[in-house]
Structures are given as structure tokens and as C-alpha cells.
Amino acid sequence: MKLKRILVILNIVFLLIFLFGMTALAAGSGDVAGAVESTWNDASSQIKTVVNKVVFPAIDLILAVFFFAKLGTTYFDYRKHGQFEWASPAILFSCLVFTLTCPLYIWTILGM
Template identity: 80%
Template sequence: MTKLKKISLLLCFALTVVLMYGITAHAAGSGDVAGAIEDTWNDASDQIKTVVNKVVFPAIDLILAVFFFAKLGTTYFDYRKHGQFEWAAPAILFACLVFTLTAPLYIWTILGM
């Protein structure tokens, strides 16, 4: 195939994909785009809240807990080796862990949801 045919075939394919996946958004006949966006947000906000509370926060909590206990262990071994216990890193990880464990209780009122 010539280079021109390959380019035209690629452009036709790209145009077909764009037309297949391009969706026109309508504002419910009245032309109120802001209202359509608000309605969509109101419908999706409960689902977003549920996913964040049940998936995102527990995943972050798990990661921080693993890092906290790993850092606590390495800090203890440094204490055994050098005789000085460094509290900064475990304290920061513990504060972050407490923050993310309690965040679902108050984060939604701060965000106004």
C-alpha cells in the first residue's frame, strides 16, 4: 500500500472511533447546563461517598499501617544498634494513620456532602 492509502485508512479509523464514542450531552430541553451538571452530581455523590468510605480510606489505612509498623521495627533496630530512638518518622506515620482512620466521620461535613 502506498503511504497515502495508509494515512487515509488511519484517519478513517480514527474518525470512526471518535464518532462511535463521542456522546452529545443535552441539557434536558431547557438549555440549563448548570442544572444538568448539578443533577448529575447529586445522583453520583452518594456513590462516590460509598466508594471512598469502603474502598479508598481502608486501602490508605492499610498502607499507612504497614508503613507505620515497618518504620517502628526499623527504628527499634536502629535503637538497638546506636542507642538512640528516633520518634519523628513513627510519630508522623501514626498521626497520618489516626487522621485517615477518623476521616470518614467528618470529611463529608467539611466538603458539604
């Protein structure tokens, strides 16, 4: 019974792969590198826009929240122990500055 169930599931998976799988062929000449390069050239501007408008702001927001939360906990540790630890807030602040300025120069480094 268990073997029959596994075979049915396996057949369904193979059927779905067969139905929804597509073969990617290079146009006429068989130049796969050219096909990949033209696809990249078409999509690179869209990728750049999405990264600049979605990815970097999301990372900035997360880092800003972590920075201010860590700054608050560090302050409370200072009040409790009398010693202020600068390492973790400084690292989070430098990462935040890096990601805020990153869209200005990252695309020239990547050659886009």
C-alpha cells in the same frame, strides 16, 4: 510507507472517536449547570459510600503497613546506633489516626 501507516492509524482513531463519542446535552432548557448539579446530586451518595467503604480502608491499610514497617526499621536502627528517631513513625501514626477518623467529619466539611 511510514506516512501511509500513520494516516491509517490516525483515521482509525478518528473513526473510533466519531463512533464512541457522545454529545452531552442539557435537557430541553439548555441549563447545563442544572444538568451537572442533578447528576452530582444523584451520584454523591454513591461516591460517599465508595469512599467510605473502599478508599479510606485501603489508605488505612497502606498506612498501617508502612507504620509498622517503619517502626521495625527504626527499632533496628536504635539497636545499631543507640538513638531512636521518633519523627517518621510519629508522622505515619498521626496520618493513620487522621485517616481512621476522617470519615466521621470529612463529609460535613465538604457539605455532603
